[in-house]
Every structure is written in structure tokens, then in C-alpha cells.
Amino acid sequence: MSxxxxxLTKKYGTQKAVDxxxxxxxxxxxxxxxxxxxxxxxxxxxxxTCYMAPSEGDVQVHGNSIHEAPDLIKKKIGYLPESxxxxxxxxxxxxxxxxxxxxxxxxxxxxxxxxxxVRVCGLNIEKHKKIGELSKxxxxxxxxxxxxxxxxxxxxxxxxxxxxxxxxxxxxRKLIRELGREKTVILSTHILPEVExxxxxxxxxxxxxxxxxxxxxxxxxKAQGTEVLRVQISEAVSxxxxxxxxxxxxxxxxxxxxxxxxxTFMINSQPEKSSRKDIFNLCxxxxxxxxxxxxxxxxLEDIFRELTTN
Amino acid sequence: xxxxxxxxxxxxxxxxxxxxxYIMIVVFLGLSGFFTWLFGSDIFLIGQATLQPFFSVAYWxxxxxxxxxxxxxxxxxxxxxxxxxxxTKPVSDWQVLLGKFTAALLLIVxxxxxxxxxxxxxxxxxxxxxxxxxxxYLGMILMSMxxxxxxxxxxxxTNNQIVAFLTALFIGLFFLIIFDVLANNFSGWLSQLFxxxxxSTHYESISRGVVDSKDVIYFLSIAFLGLTLAxxxxxxxxxxxx
Numbered sequence: 381m382s383x384x385x386x387x388l389t390k391k392y393g394t395q396k397a398v399d400x401x402x403x404x405x406x407x408x409x410x411x412x413x414x415x416x417x418x419x420x421x422x423x424x425x426x427x428x429t430c431y432m433a434p435s436e437g438d439v440q441v442h443g444n445s446i447h448e449a450p451d452l453i454k455k456k457i458g459y460l461p462e463s464x465x466x467x468x469x470x471x472x473x474x475x476x477x478x479x480x481x482x483x484x485x486x487x488x489x490x491x492x493x494x495x496x497x498v499r500v501c502g503l504n505i506e507k508h509k510k511i512g513e514l515s516k517x518x519x520x521x522x523x524x525x526x527x528x529x530x531x532x533x534x535x536x537x538x539x540x541x542x543x544x545x546x547x548x549x550x551x552x553r554k555l556i557r558e559l560g561r562e563k564t565v566i567l568s569t570h571i572l573p574e575v576e577x578x579x580x581x582x583x584x585x586x587x588x589x590x591x592x593x594x595x596x597x598x599x600x601x602k603a604q605g606t607e608v609l610r611v612q613i614s615e616a617v618s619x620x621x622x623x624x625x626x627x628x629x630x631x632x633x634x635x636x637x638x639x640x641x642x643x644t645f646m647i648n649s650q651p652e653k654s655s656r657k658d659i660f661n662l663c664x665x666x667x668x669x670x671x672x673x674x675x676x677x678x679x680l681e682d683i684f685r686e687l688t689t690n
Numbered sequence: 691x692x693x694x695x696x697x698x699x700x701x702x703x704x705x706x707x708x709x710x711x712y713i714m715i716v717v718f719l720g721l722s723g724f725f726t727w728l729f730g731s732d733i734f735l736i737g738q739a740t741l742q743p744f745f746s747v748a749y750w751x752x753x754x755x756x757x758x759x760x761x762x763x764x765x766x767x768x769x770x771x772x773x774x775x776x777x778t779k780p781v782s783d784w785q786v787l788l789g790k791f792t793a794a795l796l797l798i799v800x801x802x803x804x805x806x807x808x809x810x811x812x813x814x815x816x817x818x819x820x821x822x823x824x825x826x827y828l829g830m831i832l833m834s835m836x837x838x839x840x841x842x843x844x845x846x847x848t849n850n851q852i853v854a855f856l857t858a859l860f861i862g863l864f865f866l867i868i869f870d871v872l873a874n875n876f877s878g879w880l881s882q883l884f885x886x887x888x889x890s891t892h893y894e895s896i897s898r899g900v901v902d903s904k905d906v907i908y909f910l911s912i913a914f915l916g917l918t919l920a921x922x923x924x925x926x927x928x929x930x931x932x
Contacts, residue, residue, distance in 0.1 A: 429778040432927055454780040461778075465771030469704055481696045482779040526775075 381442045381456060381533040381564050382407050383428065388437035390423050390588075397423040399588035400437070405581075410560040412579030413568035416688050420588040421568040422462050425536050428566070429459045441534065455484065458532035462539055462568075464523040468512030472503060472522055475511060476529055483530035497525040500555065502548075516543035524552070528559075535559060537567040541574060553578045572680045582680075586688040599683055606633065607649040611659060612672035614643050625662060631655035644672070693781045697789025698796065701763070705797055714755055718801050722747045726808060739816030744808055745826045745897050752798070752834055753866055757858035759797060760841025761851045763790045764920065769849040773924075783924045787917050791838055798834045802827060822899040829896035832909035833889060837862060839916025846920040865889045865912070 383405040390398040398420040405411045413421045426432045428439050430450040439446045441453045467475060476497060480490045498507050501521040506514055511522055520543050527535060540556070541549045556565060556578050569575060575582055576596050584592040584599075592599055613622055619637060626635045626645065631653045638644040649655040656673060663670040705711035726732055726744040733743055767773040776786055812818050837858075844858035845851075866889055873884035885891055892905040 426774070431774055431778050451780045451782070454778060457778070459775075459778045461771060461774050463771050465775050467700075467704070467772055468770075469707055470700075474703075478696065478700050479779065482693060482776075482781060484780065 383534065383564060383566070384440040385424070385428070386438045386440070388424065388427060388439065389435050390420070390427060390432070391435045396588050398427070398434070401585065401588070401590050402437075403583060403590060403593065405564055405566060407564055408560065408562060409581060410556065410565040410567070410579045412575035412582045413566060413585070414570075414572070414575060414582060414684060415568075415585040417570075419585045419688070421585060422538055424585075425459075425538050425566065425568065429457055429536055430454050455530070456532055457534045457536055458527035458530065460523045460527040460535075460537045460540055464520055464543075466511045466519060466522060466526075469510060471510050472507045472514070473498075475522065476525060479526045480529045485530050493529055493531070497529050500528070501525040502551070517545060517548055520544055521548075524555075533563055535563055535565045535567075537565065539569055540567055541569070541571065549574075572684060576680060584684060584687055591687045592683070596680060600677060600680070606651050607654055607656075608676040609647045609649070609656065609659070610638070610644065610672060610674050610676055611647055611670070612641075612644045613663060613668045614671050615667070615669045619643065622668070625666065626659065629655060629658045629662060631658050646676075693785045694789045694792060697776075697781070697786055698792035701790055701793030702796055705759070705793070710759070711797055711800075714759065714797070715801050715804060718748075718751055718755060719804060721751050722805065723808070733812065733815075739812050739818040741809060741812060741818075741823050741826055742897070744805065745830065748802075748805075748830055749833070749893065752830065752837060753862055754859070756794065756798070756834060756837040757841045757844065757855045757862065759794050760790075760838055760845050760858060761855040762845070763794070763842060764845040764924070765848050765851050765854040768846075783921050784917075787842060787920055787924070790842060791835075791913075791917065794838045794841070795831070795834060798838075799831065802830055819899065822897070825899045825901055826897040828901065829893050832896070832906060833893055836865070836889070836909045836912035836916070839913035839920075840865075841916075843916040843920040843923070846923040 385401060385403050388398055388401050389396060397418075401420075401424070413424070415421050423432070427434050427446070428441070430446050430453055433447075441456060444452050446453060470478070473494060476494045477490060480493055485493055498504055501524055503518065503521055503525060506518050511519060514522065520540070524537075524540065527537065535556075537556070541552055544552060553574065556567065559565060560578075560580070567578070579596070581595055582592065582599060583590060611626075619642075622643070623635050623637065623645070626632055626647065631650050632647055632655045633650045634648040636646040636648075638646055647655060647659070656675075659673065660670060662668075702711075705714075722744050725747040726741075727734075731743060733740070736743065764773070767776065773786075777783065809818075809823055840861050841854075841858040844861060845854040847857065848854050865887065869884045869888040870890055873881050873888060875881075876884060886908075892908045895902060896905050
């Protein structure tokens with residue numbers, strides 16, 4: 381089930397929450413939707429799930445447009461909204477049955493699906509309680525269970541791990557990974573390590589526009605541009621000599637001593653070149669001892685901050 | 691159609707789970723029983739085998755009870771966000787509204803069915819006009835439909851249950867009293883118009899045992915208008931929200 385978003389625009393009054401965005405999600409892909417608060421993530425999700433109509437543009441789910449076949453699309457999507465709204469006065473099992481009925485799960489399958497969801501989401505000990513009596517983490521699990529009850533081909537999860545404890549977060553991520561093998565998943569989150577841990581592809585949006593699109597690795601490469609190394613050299617005569625020798629290397633662009641750390645330097649290589657080999661050879665020829673040589677990865681946090689602050 | 695029934699069932703169950711249904715039925719039976727049998731112009735005072743006292747009490751109690759039933763139906767779902775959950779399931783706005791409408795109507799019908807012993811008792815006391823009784827019940831149900839339509843509309847325009855309740859009462863008041871008063875104060879076609887808009891005009895003729903299609907259409911169109919307006923308010927989420 382592929383999702384194709386074409387020139388989507390959504391205006392609230394004069395403010396554009398989503399501004400002419402287009403992207404495509406392939407079958408079996410897990411797409412991480414990143415962006416600061418108010419960037420338009422939730423609005424986009426609400427449009428894909430046919431809750432809101434866009435001001436302009438179209439979304440096609442497996443070739444069906446949201447303007448023409450909302451009921452068909454709604455059947456294929458499992459959706460967990462941001463604030464995880466639930467009927468607090470309903471017992472868990474009754475609620476799951478209600479959702480299964482609404483989603484048109486065949487009568488003879490309903491109980492089987494409920495049992496399956498209770499198992500997958502770890503709801504067994506709380507299944508007879510009213511939803512209002514559950515803790516936040518368990519409510520979140522009920523939210524996930526209702527989203528998956530009809531075994532949808534597409535899962536749209538708006539911040540699925542909020543309110544869960546670290547163990548549950550790991551479990552839910554694992555679950556999403558597993559589901560992502562056969563299903564198309566779109567999930568939004570603020571937690572960057574979560575995206576790295578679960579998603580095949582990242583989409584960063586800011587002020588309603590897409591500012592980055594790619595795998596976590598490709599985004600990192602793009603943002604980084606040049607190689608940055610942290611190097612520690614001991615047994616040298618003086619720091620100044622080391623700096624000047626390093627500076628002379630063809631592949632090195634810039635050398636900075638790291639303050640407070642003796643004999644440690646940050647080295648920027650020339651664009652699209654690696655200076656690691658040259659540094660090693662230099663140390664060998666000068667009889668210096670190379671005690672550290674580590675590439676510094678640009679963190680996703682940095683990319684995110686760079687792209688979304690103005 | 692199936693979705694409508696699933697939603698109606700859930701609403702009805704939540705009425706009974708939350709005690710609303712029991713309170714409403716007990717108070718409805720208590721009030722109407724009290725005024726029908728014990729107090730004021732009750733049956734023994736009139737000295738006729740008629741359910742007229744019951745119908746005139748119910749005429750007022752339903753006016754207060756129905757907004758209390760409908761006030762949370764959309765307002766609460768909008769406030770808590772469950773409306774989003776509901777509308778992202780394969781159901782249309784209309785199916786949601788009709789489901790809620792059906793649930794409220796069913797609860798009223800249950801309450802009315804529980805007053806059948808009144809009918810049987812009066813029947814045992816003296817010669818009763820069966821046609822008038824059944825028409826009276828039909829009138830109650832039709833009037834309830836109109837009030838539920840109004841109530842759902844009132845509930846759709848706000849996130850606050852109290853506002854929804856008061857709005858429904860306010861709109862209801864026009865149909866119940868104000869149009870009647872206006873009809874008496876004006877003359878000519880304006881008077882005719884207000885006279886036609888007043889619920890009492892139509893209700894009285896039905897409860898006398900005369901079922902005119904004009905009266906039936908009147909109640910049904912108020913209900914339909916209420917639902918249509920509620921639907922157009924609900925679909926406004928497509929234009930502006932938050």
C-alpha cells in the first residue's frame with residue numbers, strides 16, 4: 381500500500397499549516413515524520429486519515445484519492461491520534477470490540493483479533509478494567525491496539541511512544557519494526573533516537589514545508605559535508621610542532637587544539653577527502669604515538685536543529 | 691446502516707453504564723406519575739379515563755430531559771478528541787449523527803414503554819379512548835425526535851456540555867412557548883406563520899387523536915433540519931480547526 385501526497389496545502393484562516401508538500405511512501409516503508417511543534421505533522425496525518433480535507437492538493441492511498449474514496453482509505457488505515465483520545469467509560473475489551481465492529485472485522489474474526497491485540501500490546505492484566513482507570517502507558521497500548529485491530533495495511537501513529545516507560549518504548553519500537561516489514565508505517569515523534577532506531581526514512585518538516593528527506597545515513601552525510609576527526613597524539617615534542625605538521629598535510633583543511641585536553645586536536649579534512657591515512661603516516665614517520673583517531677558523526681539532533689531554526 | 695447501529699448501541703450502553711439512563715427514567719416516571727395520579731389536575735380530579743394529564747406533564751419533562759441526553763453526545767466527543775477517532779473509522783458524519791440520534795430516541799422510547807402500566811391502569815378504571823392514547827404516544831415520539839435534532843445541533847456547535855444544554859433549551863423554548871406567544875401578538879400571515887411553527891399547535895392535534903401528515907412532517911423536518919445543521923457544523927472541521 382503506497383501513499384502519495386501531492387501538493388498538499390492546508391490553511392487555518394490565513395496561516396498555512398501545511399504548505400505545498402509532496403512526498404511518497406512506498407509499501408513496507410517506515411517513515412519518520414520529524415519537525416518542531418506546529419510544523420504541520422499532525423495536520424498532514426489528519427488529512428491522510430481523511431479526518432480533515434486539505435485546502436489544496438490530494439493524497440492517494442493505493443491509487444484511491446481521499447476526495448473520492450474516504451471510506452475505502454479509512455478501512456485500510458490504522459490511526460493513533462496525538463493525544464490518544466479514548467472512551468474512558470468503556471472497559472478495554474468492550475472498546476476493542478466496538479472498534480473492530482466499526483472497522484468491519486468479520487463477526488467470527490472479532491474475538492480472535494481482540495485476543496491477538498491483547499497479547500501483542502500486553503494488555504492481559506488490565507483487559508477488564510475501564511479505560512479511565514488505566515495508567516497513561518496502558519492507555520497508549522489500548523490506543524495502539526485499536527489502531528491495529530483490523531490488521532490495517534497502513535499504520536499512522538502520531539507520537540506513539542509518549543507516556544511509555546523505557547521498557548515499553550523498546551517493545552513498541554520493536555513491534556513497529558516488525559509491523560513495518562509488511563505494512564506501511566508513518567510515525568511522528570520528537571524523540572530523535574527513536575527515528576534512528578525505527579525508521580527507514582526521515583522526513584523533516586518545518587513551517588509546513590519539507591526541509592529534508594532521506595535515510596538517517598544520507599541525511600547525516602549531506603549535513604556533514606566534510607570529515608571531522610578527533611585526534612590525540614602523545615610523545616610529540618611540542619603541540620605547536622604537531623599542529624604545524626598536520627596543517628601541512630594536503631588533505632587537512634583545519635586543525636584546532638581541543639581546549640583542556642592536552643595533545644588532542646579536532647581536524648577538518650578537505651571537502652570530499654579523508655585525511656585519516658595521512659595522519660597515520662605522519663605519526664609513523666615522526667615516531668609519534670597516535671592514541672586516538674575517531675571520526676565525529678554529526679548527530680541527528682544537530683541536523684534537526686540546523687534545519688528547523690531560522 | 692450497520693455502523694449507525696453499532697454507534698447507537700455504544701451510546702445506549704454508555705447511558706446505562708453512567709447511570710444517566712436510570713436517573714432519567716426514574717425522574718421521568720416519578721414526575722409524570724406524581725402529576726398524573728396524585729397532584730394538581732390529576733386523573734381523579736378530572737374524573738375521566740384519559741391519559742391527558744400524563745401527556746401534558748411529559749410534554750414539559752421531555753423538553754428538559756432531551757437536552758440533558760444530547761448535550762454530551764457531540765460536545766464531549768469534540769472536547770476529548772474521540773470524535774477524531776470515530777471519524778477516522780470508516781463511518782461518515784451522517785452515520786455518527788444518526789447513530790447518536792437513534793440512541794437518544796431509543797432511550798426515550800424505553801422510558802415511554804415503562805409508562806404503559808399507566809395506560810393499562812386507566813383502562814381498568816374506565817372507558818378509555820385507545821386511539822387518543824396511541825396518538826399521544828406517537829406525538830411524544832415525534833416531538834422527541836424534533837428535540838433530539840435540536841439537541842444534537844446544539845451539542846455540535848460547542849465543546850462545552852453546559853453550553854450545549856442551555857442552547858438546546860433556548861432553541862426549544864422558541865418552539866415550545868415563544869412562537870405561540872408571538873402568534874397571539876401578531877395578526878395576519880405572520881400570526882399564521884408563528885402559529886404553524888409552534889410545537890403546541892401540532893402536538894395538540896395529534897394528542898387529540900388526529901394524525902395529520904402536516905403535523906408529522908412538521909416534527910420530522912425539525913429533526914432533519916437539526917441533524918443537517920449539526921452535520922454542516924461537524925464538517926466545518928474541514929475548513930477551520932483548533
